[in-house]
Amino acid sequence: MEHNQILFLALPKSxxxxxxxxxxxxSNISQVFPRFHFDSAGLMKNEAKIYQHCGTSYGSVxxxxxxxxxxxxxxKKHKYAFQTRSQVDILDDGYRWRKYGQKTVxxxxxxxxxxxxxxxxxxxxxxxQRLSKDxxxxxxxxxxxxxxxxxxxxxxxxxxxxRHLQTYNA
DNA sequence: CGGTTTTGACCTGCGC
DNA sequence: GCGCAGGTCAAAACCG
Numbered sequence: 001m002e003h004n005q006i007l008f009l010a011l012p013k014s015x016x017x018x019x020x021x022x023x024x025x026x027s028n029i030s031q032v033f034p035r036f037h038f039d040s041a042g043l044m045k046n047e048a049k050i051y052q053h054c055g056t057s058y059g060s061v062x063x064x065x066x067x068x069x070x071x072x073x074x075x076k077k078h079k080y081a082f083q084t085r086s087q088v089d090i091l092d093d094g095y096r097w098r099k100y101g102q103k104t105v106x107x108x109x110x111x112x113x114x115x116x117x118x119x120x121x122x123x124x125x126x127x128x129q130r131l132s133k134d135x136x137x138x139x140x141x142x143x144x145x146x147x148x149x150x151x152x153x154x155x156x157x158x159x160x161x162x163r164h165l166q167t168y169n170a
Numbered sequence: 171c172g173g174t175t176t177t178g179a180c181c182t183g184c185g186c
Numbered sequence: 187g188c189g190c191a192g193g194t195c196a197a198a199a200c201c202g
Contacts, residue, residue, distance in 0.1 A: 099175055101194055114193070118173085127193090
């Protein structure tokens, strides 16, 4: 945890360079990361600074065509990505994850890992990929919203990561 | 022993 | 329609 540093850089959307609808709603991401207390005014200000500095939003909402029904109506999918500078691929974010796949990605020498939340009925997924450009950077992409509390005990670790984040901003 | 990881096969969307 | 690339399944191995 001493080498974990959350940077919250811009979402690396490689193919789609300009996504029109970037959501910068803090309440959304606090649902994805309940351990982040975004109601803390000071913390939120710091984050806003980072995002502005990076020139884009912290997350994206992928528009997915709902599967052939609804006449091609577009549904929003909660999908957030952020980058961390870490030696380890997996950050303890308070949830329990089960790995269900690993794939090698084109244009990247590191494989991408696929995880699913082990909580019953929770369909939240995430994928973790290390950048070939800078192998210290790990891109974590969350998909979905957790509808259950986190594991309190392990979540304390994440608080320390949070502390790193605040120190980094300061 | 039960949950998790591993790993190749299978599925699917998309571009040509 | 075909092939590639990405995403998922599932069985066996692994580990506490």
